Each structure stands twice: as structure tokens, then as C-alpha cells.
Amino acid sequence: MTAKQIPPASVRNAPHIIEVLRRVLPGSGRVLEIASGSGYHAAAFATAFAHLNWQPSDSDAAARASIGAYGTEAGLKNLHPALDIDVTHVPWPIAAADAVVCINMIHISPWAATEALFAGSSRVLAKGALLFTYGPYIVHGDFRGEGNIAFDQSLKARNSAWGLREIDDVSAVATQTGFSLAETIDMPANNLSLVWRRL
Secondary structure, rough: OOOOOOOOHHHHHHHHHHHHHHHHHOEEEEEEOOOOOOHEEEEEEEEOOOOEEEEOOOOOOHHHHHHHHHHHHOOOEEOOOOOOOOOOOOOOOOOOOEEEEEEEEOOOHHHHHHHHHHHHHHHHHHOOOOOEEEEEEEEEEEOOOOHHHHHHHHHHHHHHOOEEEEEHHHHHHHHHOOOEEEEEEHHHHEEEEEEEEEO
């Protein structure tokens, strides 16, 4: 038996996310990935960006075990062991990062986690640094497809505190914590990549 999880969605979306990250990530430094999940993305990103130190994290022990399995398999010097980070627990066990990446967490967590993501990122990032978020969003009341409506309903059936977030609400939290939305990028399957910059 292996701890490694292989999520089909991560396999599908990784190349598209890498295409965006290749343009917006810094030229050097440490990237903190929040809610790394299976670790598939962490291994793919560390492979694609050998010039960056990739620091995965997750609050779930099974996820961290899967991240570790991917790390062992990849054997990459720039892919570090996962940190145990629950964004709502302060302080985070990392003092500084040159960028923060968070994929598919905002809609699969309570709203307090989104607030904590931006507040925590504001503490570890310098002025001008990148916070990258990816996932499905509601845009000015538009779910951007029947699939997203059904997905939102399924999430709320699993946990009433989960669900797709209105991009305006996320932007309000970002503004309060010192971030501005620099770019919104359409992605496959009605997802969005959001490029936030620390003010």
C-alpha cells in the first residue's frame, strides 16, 4: 500500500496552472503552497520550477503522507517536506516566503479559512509579492456554468460552511489585509486563476 493519492482533477489542471505560474512566479526564492492536498501539484510544480524552493503544507496528516510519498518518488532537492499548516492557527510555522500559492481551498473550507489565508499571507509576504489562488468562483452573481452550480450544491450538502465564493467578497477580504487583485485569468472547466499582489 502507498500513501500517495492521485487526484484526476490535479492531473488535468496542473499543466494549465503551470502555464500561468511560469509567468507570475518570482525568479528565485521560496514558494509556500497552502493546502497542498495530495502533493501531486507540489511535485509537478517543483519539477517545472527547479529555480524555486517549493514548500508544500497541509493540515491533514493523510495529505502530508501523500505529499511525502510524492517527494520521495520525485527525489527533488527543491521540494521540501510538508509543513502542518492550518491557516486559522496563528502563527504559521514559517516566517517568510517569496510567494504563496493556494489551489482549490477557498471553496472547500469555511469562510474563516479564506480570511485567514489572506491575513497569514500578508504576514509572510513582502510588498509586491504574489498570492496566487485557483478554483471556481462566483463572478458578480454568475456561477459561470451549470457545472459550478451543481458543484456548489454538492459542497454545501457535504458541509454547509463550504461552497463557491463570490469574487467580490474575496476581494474585500484581500483589500482589508493588504492585497490587490492584479489579474483574473480564465481557466479550463470554468475555473479562474487569481493573481493577488501584496501592497
